[in-house]
Amino acid sequence: MQSKIPFGRRLIKDIKRFGGAYIMVIPVVVFYILFHYKPLLGAVIAFKNYQPRKGIWGSSWVGFKHFESFFNSYYFGRLIRNTLTISLSGLIFTFPCAIIFALLINEVKSRAFKRTVQTISYMPHFISLVVVCSMITLFVSSDGFIVQIMQFFGSGVNQSLLNMNSAFVPIYVLSDIWQQTGWNCIIYLAALAAIDTELYEAARIDGANRWQQTIHVTLPGIAQTVTLLLILRVGSLMSVGHEKIILLYNDYTMETADVISSYVYRRGLIKGDYSFSAAVGLFNSAINFALVILANRISNKVNGYGIW
């Protein structure tokens, strides 16, 4: 849509036509400048040696020093490994659960039973993370019922599972499955409901049994939804949210629990090492951004449309 009229004149015409709307959008623009673009600019401290009394712009430049020292530090490998382990575990275990759950619910004939199962299944989604993590802490403590059941079956555990490096990822993933499966399956159920019933009729007339109908009608019917959500997951492969990690980890489990975002939080906001942790955060943001772009490309190729 190339136009020969200069932009300035078009803008004036536009303002005349949408004047009221321009005024209405001002608070929104101010919001984005103040709370999104200003901190984005503030991220330059990653390339500086930030000193509070000199301020962001008065502090001296140090180039990529902080990035280099992060790449060379002991933490670098560990953080990447833990971040990938947790997000890949989510991809392998949490992600398929919702699909399977939706397929099983879809086979239920009784409406009342279906609704009951669904209603209960997405209840945990609305419980706050603080409460979920508190429940985990209580249940897996040395006298919590989960540890007691393990002891009953002959396990020698006599401490909180949250103090064990090997248990952190399973706890994280299993609690995610408990909390999110019901909610995540709604979208698949909608996709399943949208499948044309005539396709099933046709398959039946062709002599397909239930199992063959699932393979040849149901699965292709939700394939597009699955691919799209899978690609979105790839886009966030290097970002594991800090909130749940911070609520669950402790000094004993740093080896497996500490991820990039929790490290940035601890190093930056607890210890006050602003420049260094801003550099780590920026590094993480850049990778995430690249992954999203990549995911969008893949989506365009596979589905014919992008994420945005």
Next chain:
Amino acid sequence: MSQSESTVKKSTLRQEGRGYQVFTVFNTIFLIIATFVTLYPMYYVVVASISDADELARNFGLLLYPLGKWNVFAYELVFRNKLVVSGFMNTFFVLFVGLAFNMTFTCLGAYFLSLKGSILVRPLSLLILFTMYFSGGIVPVYMNIRELGLMDSLWSLIIPGAISTYNMLIMRSAFAAVPDALYEAAYLDGAPHYKILTQVYVPLTGATLAVMVLYYGVGHWNAWFNASLYISNTKKYPLQLVLRQILLLNQNQDLNASVTDLGELAKYTDLVKYALIVVSCAPILLLYPFLQKFFAKGVMVGALKG
């Protein structure tokens, strides 16, 4: 038509193989078990909170019913805690004022982005979309809040989160789905834009607006992280941060003050935790049946954004 369809279904049902019948039985059993597993942790918390403290401490393994004499002593202790009460007040403040900001800002932004024909829509959308995928990270965000003088104020939990870009895009789609003819008619009648928004768009997108209130509302109710960064005065702590203090960091000054005997204290620590969990979840779970019809719709509006 529908009758013949249902007879077709019935007859094919009878034709289903034996394998499918076996599957149906196992599927039903599996789903019942899955439902119980989902419910049990919540059930455990409720039952434990009204159990007798001594019996609860002696119990080994699962809990099926309240142990000993039912009592609500733990709940008394919870409400005797001033921090819990102030936490509720602070959260209610952030919830209601926050929602007013959320809805106003979100609708204003969504309205502009849904305009057809304005040359600024596309550049503005791109600038807004960019913030969804690239951020400076939590450190610069934290420093920004400090620079703006929002530290230790409940406004730090309201204003910086006034717009969730994702929600605004959902709202934009809803506005864009309103027939153009209605916009044109109002515009030609000389209605100013704010009136088109409030009297044409808002009444026509009630269901999506309700979903937005639900999303933002649950977000406010459950938020704790920003408060842990920005708020240091415990009297200004929102509920979730109070919960974190008591449930995860084991700091419960008021309980320490009201129960003096150290043995007694240890006895009630866990009981109070269970009661507190119930109290904090009660408002959302009480609203749950009423909100339920919006859930499926909520996920769908999110999905259709694309």
